Amino acid sequence: MPVFRGEKPSMTVVETFVRSADRHPDNIAVSSSGESLSYSKLNERANRLAHHLLDRGLTAGTPVGLCVRRGIDMIVALLGVLKAGGACVPLDPQYPTERLIYMIKDTQATLLITHADFDIRFNELPIGRVLLDAHGDQLAAYPSTNLTVTPEPSHLAYVLYTSGSSGEPKGVEIEHGALRDNATKTAQLLGLTADDALLQFASLSFASAMGQIFAPLAVGARMEVRGRQYSATDLLAYIRNSGVTVLWLTPSVINHLTQRPEISTRVLTAPLRLLRSGGEALTKTLVQRWFEQTSVPLLNVYGPTEAVQDITACLLTEPPPVVTIGAPIFDCKVFVLDESGVPADHGVAGELYFSTPGMARGYLNQPALTEERFVTRVLGGQELRLYRTGDMARMLANGELEYLGRQDNQVKVHGHRAELGEVEERLMSHPAVHAAAVVLGGDRLVAYYVSSGVDEPDALGLMNWCAKTLPPVMVPTRYLRVDALPLTINGKLDRRALDDLSPRR
Template identity: 40%
Template sequence: MTPAGASGATVFALPTAWRPAPGSDPAPGTAVVEHADLADGLDALAGICGTDLPTVLLAAHIKVLGMLGEADERCAEVADGAGVRHVAVVRSAATWQELVLRVAKAERPVAGSADEVTYGERALFTAGAEAGGEHGGRDGSAERSGGGGSVERSRYGLRVHAGERRLTFTAALAPPYLARLASMHREVLRAMAADPDGDALAARLDPDERRAVLGDWSTGPRVDRGNGTVVERIEAQAATTPDAIAVKVAGAGTTYRELDERANRIARRLTGLGARPDALVGVCLRRTADLLPALLGVWKSGAGYLPLDPALPAERLRHMIAAAGCELVLTESAHLPALEPPAGGDVVLLDRERESIEALPATPLDRTTDPRSLAYVIYTSGSTGNPKGVMVEHAGLANYLLWTAETYAARGTGGSPVFSSISFDLGMPSLFAPLLTGQPVHLLPDPLDTADLGDELAAGAPYSFIKMTPGHLDLLSYDLTPEEIHSLAGLVIAAGDAFTSELARRWLEFAGPGGTPVATEYGPTEITVGNSGETLAEPPATELIPLGAPIPNTTMYVLTDRLEPVPVGVPGEVYIGGTGVARGYLDRPGLTAERFLPDPYGAPGSCLYRTGDRARWRADGSLEFLGRVDHQVKIRGFRVELGEIQARLREHADVAEAVVIAVGPVRSRSLAAYVIPAEGAPMDATGLRDHLAAALPAYMLPAHFVAIDQVPLTTNGKVDTRVLQGLL
């Protein structure tokens, strides 16, 4: 094998999804791409560049290889009379002319490493007489490698032979990828022949494949949702079923009429204190009878709400209130010491002002809510050390919640339980979808020990639906009996974290025929709770459950960093568009511009949200989740920026440097902090944990603290997480 050179380049490897299944040994297939009809254009391009046709064909091949891999440093393997040389895969050429020139001038091939790539994963390009594509070397046996050894051509997973009239492909690929590969080469050659100065950066996919990944698979159905907001639709439901139970908490029930009237009174109190559209009102309440009237009252006042979980550290709550510019906070006396509202702001203590609020008129305010106004701002973990506020508008929230009402709440009449933090948007459908359909919202005790969750849910079953993290689903699969699982709900939804097929299989097995089905839902906070989902008839063959189909009025693409579509089976980053895309980050214009990009496939003025999630399309149109492209992880369903924890650790006087990583399997992932103590300072794990706990929520606290002398690095200069994991 060719040794690594200074460049650190690695030979190109075929996409994992394109390779045959492990253990299979399929016979190689053959595909042919004729290009004689493009001869004039291709010869002209060769002439402009002062080179020959084989070089143009090699450039076309390198363009395709660039489309099949992510943007790391790779090199193509090219056989010639001297052996096998390595030519850098060029991804940045703007025109075909530039691409061909750069390939033609690659007189000194880059050194490449094949140490981690087997021959079955590699691709070999040859050119010359047509017969050359049918035999190993020029003598029909072998080809000398650039490293001094000899290599049978037949051992390569893909062989591409360039003849004067056609390209011949020989490969043992999973169907239908050989045909896709041939089509991509044909599309590239067609574009090269048409215009030497044409766009060489654009993806060149088969038209049918392009239509699938940018349309059929990635676009949700168009549904007219009208202009009504969620609160207006709940008001209409209250008028239709005024005496039905809307909220159940601690054995007591609140009717729809009582809920609506209480919310109207709170709205009047807030309006009198200056609540208005696009202003934010902080809501710091536990799951009590006041929670839903407070949230609806904020909306009825025209304002948006800022959820403030009383369980969060006081420092974090105060930071969010100040950063959001909250002039109003709704809370109770018990939570007031932790909040410290800004000077000049007002605090409404619902327990102390209960009588005065009840004395206000119960009739609704005269208001008009713009669907583009703020519904809420939720703070998520931020890589710079401070959380960032995501601004969600009423239109996106209505689109999502109406979908959950149709898809989740319609599964029964028992409503839904709420047991997650109000600062965690996973619980949005449980809070509001039942109210859109005349069903009850069940507020479970707060705080609630997870050991008691199964008993609480079983006592209130059957529900229409229950939405939870995969961690909760895993817990329930052991805590509940098969009989309890069978009749628990019309549907359970696992969302907010990686959902394994093994867990889905176990749940469906325990539920039995006709029992509680399970669904998946995917979506970051920035696209309004959820963007895709599906109910599982049976667990898929993948390790993780696919992300599901886009919900109505949304899109979900897998793109390159240039916003070009990637081929089926090739990893890329998930970008989400449509009605649910948030307005951006509150008072963070730079970060907003970085993550919310103009949508090249949407209506003028529309945006795509860059999720940071890696995925790839499967041949059946499902979208397979592959992890993150950055340092963000999910812990118990909560999104965590590791950089925020690291920044807090570095603030401690006893810490010189710190690295935080996620460790353990998906279902029980935890955080580990690796600390280089300051000179002369001891390693005090308890002190460091207390330091973090003063500013960060419990789910962001590392389970492990390890002292290290230096941060281990890979040969590319990145943190070597494998070495760190080995220290536990």
């Protein structure tokens, strides 16, 4: 591990960033919308904010809300909170105000870092404010020197909210030690050096943002923060013009990016050297399309928010017979267990469990849910703390894992189980279909598709195409063409938006 030689096990991302600032003071640390900051200047701005937060009475592990626009301020705010010992609570401005207020109340955050034009959304809350724009002169008066106290690895660093089955989001508690583990292992997995430029694409509220931010900062690399809005054409232009070497995207965005091969084939080349895909299932059809347009290797990874890091990976340089999520990496232990909690035989489907030293602490204010999902099992004579993912997989003979979908992505049609991902994959293999999503509409499957612009398909043709390989119960009976599939702010398929569109009869 040449990049991290001599690193103390107790180091945090704050210390790894400061080390990068000492080693590469003049390297560009972050760029966004034509502006950039060197490592030394980013460190100074973060220090000023951290000193201010300490003056405001911030103590170790205290949650601080971050509702900031994408860009350099977002990175300054994040580092400032961590340097001061606080715990970041990302609040994406694109979320509904009611959801953001719920997160602030749930964490009992005492401070909110935001911009003046966002402040009105939180008027009802008795919470201290730091307005990065309106308070700019005040912040600039604070010392730019590093703080003398750094967080402990066991201190709370992050609370990330994910969708909850109860209808309310659940906060995943992430400690400084886990965050540092994420940064150093991600940098190793991606082979990052100070010469790289990584696209920071994910919302700050998405788990991938942690690796996209702290991995490059750990090695002196450049982080390119995309703007709020993007189209395939604009994103490709940004990648080309900014000299991005490593892309980190969800399959939905990769699909979006490759919809115009006459453009993408000219962009997806050197200096781009690697695409990291994760967050959703990567389909064989999409892998095929990627390698039709570029020879850039594709790293397919798997790691839920609760893992805090990638736990399996598979590097692809050409389309494989079966797309897998790869084998366990670093010190992660991964198991496929049957319903009785016993390891399933190779090739047999079961629920995916994992154990890693850097996994989340648990769910904030939800001890019952924490106990349900973070479980203790004895496997191979060893007692392990495991996380139940709710994902289905099977272990292949070569030691790699084939992802089979979510337990809750299986629906029943007339009493028969149907896996929506399998139906979507079949639809996307049609030459005239660029993207597809399937939902349950009443008692039948409804397919939404984006045309590739080649020989516009009709409903009967698509139905016959599906019927060639799928059992009758898994063949959609209604096909609706859309210009684009709805995506969440994290770049994943928005199934709830599809459900709202789906006919109920």
